[in-house]
Amino acid sequence: MAGEIRYQRKEESMSDATIIDTLLDTMAPGYGAGGVLLPALLGALTLLLLHHRHQMKRHRERHRQSARDLAVLSDHDALTGLPNRACFEREAAQYLQRHSTALMVFLDLDDFKLINDSLGHRVGDQTLQVIARRLRQMAGDAALVARYSGDEFVLLVPALADGETVAWADRLLAIMRQPVVFNEVELMLSSSIGLARWPQDYKAPCDRVECLVRSADLAMCEAKRAGKNKVCSYHSRLLLVQNHTADIAARLRRLDPDKELSLAFQPRMELATRQVRGAEVLLRWHTAEGEQISPASFIPVAEETGQILGLGYWVMEQACKALARWPVQDDPLVLSINLSARQLMDVQLVDRIEALRERYHLSAAQLEFEITESSAMGDMAGALHVLGRLRARGYGLSLDDFGTGFSSLSHLRSLPVDTVKIDRSFVCNLENERLDRVLVASIIELAGNLGLRVLAEGVETLDQLALLDSLGCDEVQGYFIARPMPEASFLETLVQRPDSAPA
Numbered sequence: 001m002a003g004e005i006r007y008q009r010k011e012e013s014m015s016d017a018t019i020i021d022t023l024l025d026t027m028a029p030g031y032g033a034g035g036v037l038l039p040a041l042l043g044a045l046t047l048l049l050l051h052h053r054h055q056m057k058r059h060r061e062r063h064r065q066s067a068r069d070l071a072v073l074s075d076h077d078a079l080t081g082l083p084n085r086a087c088f089e090r091e092a093a094q095y096l097q098r099h100s101t102a103l104m105v106f107l108d109l110d111d112f113k114l115i116n117d118s119l120g121h122r123v124g125d126q127t128l129q130v131i132a133r134r135l136r137q138m139a140g141d142a143a144l145v146a147r148y149s150g151d152e153f154v155l156l157v158p159a160l161a162d163g164e165t166v167a168w169a170d171r172l173l174a175i176m177r178q179p180v181v182f183n184e185v186e187l188m189l190s191s192s193i194g195l196a197r198w199p200q201d202y203k204a205p206c207d208r209v210e211c212l213v214r215s216a217d218l219a220m221c222e223a224k225r226a227g228k229n230k231v232c233s234y235h236s237r238l239l240l241v242q243n244h245t246a247d248i249a250a251r252l253r254r255l256d257p258d259k260e261l262s263l264a265f266q267p268r269m270e271l272a273t274r275q276v277r278g279a280e281v282l283l284r285w286h287t288a289e290g291e292q293i294s295p296a297s298f299i300p301v302a303e304e305t306g307q308i309l310g311l312g313y314w315v316m317e318q319a320c321k322a323l324a325r326w327p328v329q330d331d332p333l334v335l336s337i338n339l340s341a342r343q344l345m346d347v348q349l350v351d352r353i354e355a356l357r358e359r360y361h362l363s364a365a366q367l368e369f370e371i372t373e374s375s376a377m378g379d380m381a382g383a384l385h386v387l388g389r390l391r392a393r394g395y396g397l398s399l400d401d402f403g404t405g406f407s408s409l410s411h412l413r414s415l416p417v418d419t420v421k422i423d424r425s426f427v428c429n430l431e432n433e434r435l436d437r438v439l440v441a442s443i444i445e446l447a448g449n450l451g452l453r454v455l456a457e458g459v460e461t462l463d464q465l466a467l468l469d470s471l472g473c474d475e476v477q478g479y480f481i482a483r484p485m486p487e488a489s490f491l492e493t494l495v496q497r498p499d500s501a502p503a
């Protein structure tokens, strides 16, 4: 293992007793020769003292060496041999004192977790070692390079002229993209990079290193948001984004769900019967101050802070309450509820869903849970366990946004879902884009062969609906059928259902 320190223990020299015996034997054979005994003993004692002094010196040297080794170990990351965060912060502070300009670089590997998850931690560790070597080479001797945490690295490099900075960072991106090869596996990696300049991007009176690392980190997050495999430089607007996030998080903590939150229902229509069979449940937030905050801005924050768990259970309870108060039908309506990655990892999830279902006297078939591939991939084993338990109890499961992100056909096979929801991005150009039609037709056929139902999202025109019908799609959802609506309006749309019409 890298960084492991071995202490080479040499054979100890002769024991003191052996030395005395040897000396006495040489200098005073037989011990008893009166006149020579005393000087011999004195000589032996002197030698013994010298030997002891020598031993003590060696012992002290060994002690000093292990103290040095320990210092190296506590300053360096054992896996990559690079300085660790604490060491970097100390040395960067000295660097910034000595230099009037510099560039702080924050680098995060894109989707590194997938390597650990799919190829194992050993390959993951080796990858980090390769990356560390590349960074060290690229940065040069004048730079500080450190492993900040996990798959995050920081570099403090001498400042370059403005035009050169971008070219340098692009070169760094290109070097990171070079394949990493292990045995027969070739890994294609990319990274997201954030830059912050010293002293321009530093705001007194914060700690210099801390402030610059945070600024470069914010820029790196912006690079991720912009689609990864990118370089972004820090600019003050990023701080606004961060403040906005912090503001939403604070308001979520103060939120009174029963007063500020509500559910919207977006009908799902079965194509064979042209009947609404249920709805997707969506969350709406009207703040006490009268502001409407879109789910696109508060759900990611809630997901990041963990507040999504509380919101999620509120949504489930309201959905169950709604189902319980709606008129009883031969063919009960199904409500589908989105589950995030954080919720899937909640150990109480299945028990709490069961408790709600029983409290409101519902059947499991009345509830469906929507997951995305990326939410399941964070912890695939855990997700499979939770989804398996839900499936075994009879709840519906659908794979949301299919076709985006990491869509992989193997997920269709391994995730225990019964419905695939084709992402709206494939549906919006269905009439005009032949490729989209081919893809949608293939997904429908494949899903059908696997025994899965297919729902197309984002249907906005009659042509799209007709095309999807002809391709064998089972269900549709989108503005052409209906927009998300309050409960009362949703119930009104159901009046057209023959089985819900008053007797």
Ligand SMILES: [Mg+2]
Binding pocket: 280, 338, 370, 400
């Ligand atoms: Mg959904």
